[in-house]
Amino acid sequence: MKAVVQRVSEAGVTVDGVEIGAIGTGLVVLVAVERGDGEGEVTRMARKIAGLRIFPDERGRMHHSVRDLHGGVLAISQFTLAANLEKGFRPSFDHAEEPNRARMLFDGFCQRLRGEGLEVATGRFGADMRVRLINDGPVTFTLSFTPGGAE
Numbered sequence: 001m002k003a004v005v006q007r008v009s010e011a012g013v014t015v016d017g018v019e020i021g022a023i024g025t026g027l028v029v030l031v032a033v034e035r036g037d038g039e040g041e042v043t044r045m046a047r048k049i050a051g052l053r054i055f056p057d058e059r060g061r062m063h064h065s066v067r068d069l070h071g072g073v074l075a076i077s078q079f080t081l082a083a084n085l086e087k088g089f090r091p092s093f094d095h096a097e098e099p100n101r102a103r104m105l106f107d108g109f110c111q112r113l114r115g116e117g118l119e120v121a122t123g124r125f126g127a128d129m130r131v132r133l134i135n136d137g138p139v140t141f142t143l144s145f146t147p148g149g150a151e
Contacts, residue, residue, distance in 0.1 A: 021121030023072030
């Protein structure tokens, strides 16, 4: 499972010109479910993102989590993060999980974030989406958990 985590001052997602999800201060999380991922990776990823201390304290040091700030998460399923770009010029998506299973695990990821006490907005799985955000910092991180890996 892979994720790109961006600290934002606001963000939203539209489908067919209609905004379907928006947050103020918080995180935009682009998530790819890869073949072999399961509940363990979903749980570890949600717990890690909820606890990431990447928001500044009064001295400007990264000390607070999105949970500490009662911020939101805009979670977007992003299978292209699973692309293999090593050969040629066309991405291979052989590592991406098949859509039905990926949707189930992505939905589980969002539920686990809610279980961590976070408000979660989402895009629409498989839709052509437009994501807008104001990256705060900019602060951007990548996370990757392999099946069966330790935290």
